[in-house]
Amino acid sequence: MMRIGVLASGRGSNFQAILDGIREKQIDGEVVALVVDSPEAGAIARAQAAGIPYFVVERKDFAGKAEMDGRIVEILEGKRADLVVLAGYMRIVGKELLGKFEGRMINIHPSLLPSFPGLDAQKQAFGHGAKVSGCTVHFVDGGTDTGPIIEQVPVYIGDCRDAHEVAERILPYEHKAMRTVVGNFSKGKYVVEGRRVRYEGGL
Ligand code: GRF
Numbered sequence: 001m002m003r004i005g006v007l008a009s010g011r012g013s014n015f016q017a018i019l020d021g022i023r024e025k026q027i028d029g030e031v032v033a034l035v036v037d038s039p040e041a042g043a044i045a046r047a048q049a050a051g052i053p054y055f056v057v058e059r060k061d062f063a064g065k066a067e068m069d070g071r072i073v074e075i076l077e078g079k080r081a082d083l084v085v086l087a088g089y090m091r092i093v094g095k096e097l098l099g100k101f102e103g104r105m106i107n108i109h110p111s112l113l114p115s116f117p118g119l120d121a122q123k124q125a126f127g128h129g130a131k132v133s134g135c136t137v138h139f140v141d142g143g144t145d146t147g148p149i150i151e152q153v154p155v156y157i158g159d160c161r162d163a164h165e166v167a168e169r170i171l172p173y174e175h176k177a178m179r180t181v182v183g184n185f186s187k188g189k190y191v192v193e194g195r196r197v198r199y200e201g202g203l
Helices: 013-023 044-049 067-079 095-101 119-127 163-187
Strands: 002-008 029-036 054-056 083-086 105-109 132-138 149-155 188-193 195-203
Touching: 002 067, 002 163, 013 029, 013 044, 013 083, 029 044, 029 067, 044 119, 044 132, 067 095, 067 105, 067 195, 083 163, 095 105, 095 188, 105 163, 119 163, 132 163, 149 163, 163 188, 163 195
Parallel strands: 002 029, 002 083, 029 054, 083 105
Antiparallel strands: 105 132, 132 149, 188 195
């Protein structure tokens, strides 16, 4: 059974999507740890409700980013995580953390990369006047939202009146993509050739 570590910073609806996928047997795995970078993260209540160990790792408690990432590595390795999912985690992953999990660390981003990387992707898309945006699940590499793309879902946003409506419209598709990709990881493998990713079902 695949052991999943989740990093989150906010309300945790993508984390919840993984929990729902596990409950509905779409994902053959278990979340062995939730790591949040703030005690205010709504994701904590979701972990508590599901009886999942959670760890609050706050930047202010560490001398530097490297030490903070070192603590996260300690937690994830201690729980023997096979896959690490950034589910609305708003920090850049440092080389200590990436070095340990590159190739088995994924992120969900609320735009069709390479368009609109970085923060406030939904606001960027709305402000640009894009008619179609969406979400991307990708491997995490040393850049910002630059890793090989695993899955993308297009979403029409041409009639949205503001960036909030764009975010609300894309979010359910993020959850669906998250469940599909994590489920695939639990039942097969993704092969990366250069920038291209293909799925090989069945372990
Ligand atoms: C999601 O839109 C995600 O794509 C972005 O931040 C939001 C997090 O939402 N990185 P949640 O915490 O998973 O509800």
